Amino acid sequence: MITKKVLLLLIICFEVLSQFLWRSCQNFKFISGFSSYDISLKLEDTIHNDTNMSFIIIRFFHNKITLTLSEILKQYLLLWDFRLIIDLVSFIGLVGVIFSFWYIFAEKKKTIRIAFITLVIAPVIIVFLPGGAFAASKLLLSAIFFVLSLYGWIRFLQPKKISTTRLIVLLVAFLISFFYYSANLDTTAYFCLK
Amino acid sequence: MNKIHELKITYFILFLILLLACFLRFYDIANNPPGLYIDEASIGYNAYKIVATGRDEYGVEHPLFFKAFGEYKMPLYIYAVSASMKVFGKTEFAIRFPSALAGTLTIFLLYLLVKQLFIPVKKDKKNFLTNNREYIALTSAFILAISPWHLQFSRGGFEATLALFFFMLGLITFLKFKNSPRVHTLLFSVLFLVLPMYTYSAYRIITPCMILYVMGYLFWKKKQWNYILMVVLSSLLLSFSLITFTFTNAGQERFAQTSAFADYKNIPVIEKLLVYPAVFIKNFITFFSIQFLFISGDGFGRHQVPYFALLYIWELPFLIIGLYHYIKLERHNGLLLIYLLLISVFPAALTQPSPHALRFLPAVIPITVFVSLAIVYVCLKKGLLIRAILVIIVVCACYETLLYFHSYYVHYPKTNSLDWGAAYKDTIQRIGLYKNKYPYIIVDTALGNSDIFFKFYSDDIHPLYVSSTWVPPHELDKRKILFVRNGAIKSDGKLIDTIYLKNLNKDPFAKFWIYDN
Numbered sequence: 001m002i003t004k005k006v007l008l009l010l011i012i013c014f015e016v017l018s019q020f021l022w023r024s025c026q027n028f029k030f031i032s033g034f035s036s037y038d039i040s041l042k043l044e045d046t047i048h049n050d051t052n053m054s055f056i057i058i059r060f061f062h063n064k065i066t067l068t069l070s071e072i073l074k075q076y077l078l079l080w081d082f083r084l085i086i087d088l089v090s091f092i093g094l095v096g097v098i099f100s101f102w103y104i105f106a107e108k109k110k111t112i113r114i115a116f117i118t119l120v121i122a123p124v125i126i127v128f129l130p131g132g133a134f135a136a137s138k139l140l141l142s143a144i145f146f147v148l149s150l151y152g153w154i155r156f157l158q159p160k161k162i163s164t165t166r167l168i169v170l171l172v173a174f175l176i177s178f179f180y181y182s183a184n185l186d187t188t189a190y191f192c193l194k
Numbered sequence: 195m196n197k198i199h200e201l202k203i204t205y206f207i208l209f210l211i212l213l214l215a216c217f218l219r220f221y222d223i224a225n226n227p228p229g230l231y232i233d234e235a236s237i238g239y240n241a242y243k244i245v246a247t248g249r250d251e252y253g254v255e256h257p258l259f260f261k262a263f264g265e266y267k268m269p270l271y272i273y274a275v276s277a278s279m280k281v282f283g284k285t286e287f288a289i290r291f292p293s294a295l296a297g298t299l300t301i302f303l304l305y306l307l308v309k310q311l312f313i314p315v316k317k318d319k320k321n322f323l324t325n326n327r328e329y330i331a332l333t334s335a336f337i338l339a340i341s342p343w344h345l346q347f348s349r350g351g352f353e354a355t356l357a358l359f360f361f362m363l364g365l366i367t368f369l370k371f372k373n374s375p376r377v378h379t380l381l382f383s384v385l386f387l388v389l390p391m392y393t394y395s396a397y398r399i400i401t402p403c404m405i406l407y408v409m410g411y412l413f414w415k416k417k418q419w420n421y422i423l424m425v426v427l428s429s430l431l432l433s434f435s436l437i438t439f440t441f442t443n444a445g446q447e448r449f450a451q452t453s454a455f456a457d458y459k460n461i462p463v464i465e466k467l468l469v470y471p472a473v474f475i476k477n478f479i480t481f482f483s484i485q486f487l488f489i490s491g492d493g494f495g496r497h498q499v500p501y502f503a504l505l506y507i508w509e510l511p512f513l514i515i516g517l518y519h520y521i522k523l524e525r526h527n528g529l530l531l532i533y534l535l536l537i538s539v540f541p542a543a544l545t546q547p548s549p550h551a552l553r554f555l556p557a558v559i560p561i562t563v564f565v566s567l568a569i570v571y572v573c574l575k576k577g578l579l580i581r582a583i584l585v586i587i588v589v590c591a592c593y594e595t596l597l598y599f600h601s602y603y604v605h606y607p608k609t610n611s612l613d614w615g616a617a618y619k620d621t622i623q624r625i626g627l628y629k630n631k632y633p634y635i636i637v638d639t640a641l642g643n644s645d646i647f648f649k650f651y652s653d654d655i656h657p658l659y660v661s662s663t664w665v666p667p668h669e670l671d672k673r674k675i676l677f678v679r680n681g682a683i684k685s686d687g688k689l690i691d692t693i694y695l696k697n698l699n700k701d702p703f704a705k706f707w708i709y710d711n
Contacts, residue, residue: 030485042501046501046605048698049604049605049608049609049698050604050605053604057600061596061597061600066593066597070507073507074488074489074507077484077488077489077507077510078484078485078489080484081483081484081485082479082482082483082484083479083480083483083485086479091479101514101518102518105518176475179468179471179472179475180472180475180476182468182472
């Protein structure tokens, strides 16, 4: 029991420490949020390649409705990129998030399932936040991934006796987290815009 | 009677899927992708030389490894193109035909692979996968047929597509051996697993990993040392020439060019122990990023269509569901597809740039199977809510798929002509019209690696390659010079012709200059 608490504490430390990667960042890279101006530009770009085509076909494939939905979806999915999750809550946190997706399939409690779905959908708010809301967006995302990761690791460490396989998985996750940050490589977040 | 009737329907559906795959891969293949990219031109030229003279471009007779640009290409695809050129002539179609054919047949092989993969080990150990393997097999074939990732590389002269075809044959024969062990099946499996090593460089790592899996299976499940010895000896024998070549400077050239660790060669050994794993792990993770798989791909214009990536977005929820169910149901059965997914990343993560859609191509197989089994799983689920969600996803899937086809077949030849060498062919053919009047053809090296394109498209134009600052020497009759470059010239030149790209802006690619005085 004490060992499990120590392990969870270590995991939390790793996840919190990864926030230091963002100390010099001004905004997210690659994540621009939703912009109707961008949609219009993209539409212009794609329509001009459809020369000598029926207007119905052009409008079927290139219209603001489908492009807007597609852009919102892509911006939302980008918030679930593995590299962003690692940047926010470390590799250990990413493993925890993956475990949370694994265990939710077998979760019997309805409240936890609803909470999980809410957390998964919540990042869509960030897509509609204005460009200057970097701090709020980062906080919201970090909190969501932190909670999911904690759920995943708690479920993973739930059995009374932790098997050798589970210990190996834990060790490998810690080792990879260590290697990920230890080398003399660029130590800013991949999604960091300075 | 019912079984025969079901079988007929299955084969009919499979036939329709293969017909669709064939059409998607062969339609206008000579013109889309627009022009040959540099490796295709090199493959085509070497294949043509083999057909015409039995030697490669450097005069080596029937080489086992083709020097090309110094990276030493693997031979099988080039010889396949030689065979194709004997039928179709020295054309873009001939260069791409083996890849398109292999891509189409891979779909049939995937159907067979899935059927072999989910055969119940014991009659009383049936599960969702074994009970529905026919549906999963057909769905896998269909998903691969319309896959943007597989389609993109089936339509270009990419060695990786042919290598994947052989690799699939190796997997199928191995699974056949698993289900009914026979010596000749095992030997064929080894043969087909080794052939990709002679087709595409990444398999120099993937195949040994797969052979290890085979040996692991023979050790844990069968404990038959004679089979293990047979696998080791036959794989060593078949790959002997490749192994010896790999230990030469020429054999290591390709890895030296693309190594992910090239920037860290000169750091102390102790630091390398930290840096090398860190680089590998960072590269490894990029191959599973949402941005790479679903949003924008690897950024290379030849590897995906603008605004699309390797997979459709609608495949994402099915990928997650499929992964979960596959691991849950197959975890005591070797998890071959997970192993295949991981070994597909391994060679790609050792190279740069990372991620790289072409080097990661073998992963299209396990990913397609995960998506397919999830589709079948969801379709067989009952419940109004699930059916409603499924209808919405099907509508979105149909729209996104049609949008992809529209983008690929209508937009792509225009938007990505610079990523391929479309303009080189036009340029060289136009030079052909002027060469009698202007016998001194001067080509600016800033036009890129145009040398190989001249070799492929023309037998009698041998230009002089110069830098942008070149000035005609006095001894040369200026009236007979044709200077081809993509900018202006400094001295008294007259522009007589321009080759434009087929993009929206009709940007100039090459300008033809003559000297008036």
